[in-house]
Amino acid sequence: MKTFEVLGTGCRKCVATAESIERVAREMDREVIVVKVTDPATIMEYQVMSTPAVAVDGKVVHSGSIPGHDKIAGWMND
Numbered sequence: 438m439k440t441f442e443v444l445g446t447g448c449r450k451c452v453a454t455a456e457s458i459e460r461v462a463r464e465m466d467r468e469v470i471v472v473k474v475t476d477p478a479t480i481m482e483y484q485v486m487s488t489p490a491v492a493v494d495g496k497v498v499h500s501g502s503i504p505g506h507d508k509i510a511g512w513m514n515d
Contacts, residue, residue: 439513440470440495444480445488447473454489454503461509469513 441458445451455471462469474480483490483497490500493512 438468438470439493440472441512442472442474442492442495444474444483444485444490444492444497444500446477447475448488450503451475451489454491457503457506458491458509461506462513465510465513467513 441455443451443455443458445454451473455473458469458471462471480488480490483492485497485500487501489503491498491504491512493515498512499508
C-alpha cells in the first residue's frame with residue numbers, strides 16, 4: 438500500500454489534489470493512504486517551494502498544480 442502525502446496549506450487546490458488521489462484509487466480498486474501535510478516546517482523539509490505538492494512513499498513526485506488523472510494513475514502503478 439502506497440502512502441501519498443499532499444503538501445500544502447490546506448487551500449482548495451490542496452483539498453482537490455487529495456480528493457483526486459482518493460478518487461483515482463477507488464477507480465483503480467487500490468488501497469492507499471492519503472495524508473494532508475499542512476505544517477510549513479515539514480513542507481520545507483521536502484524542499485517544496487510551490488504547492489500543492491505530492492510525495493509518494495516519502496519522495497516528492499509533483500509540485501505546483503493539481504495533478505491529472507493519468508499522472509496519479511501512473512504513481513499508483515509504479
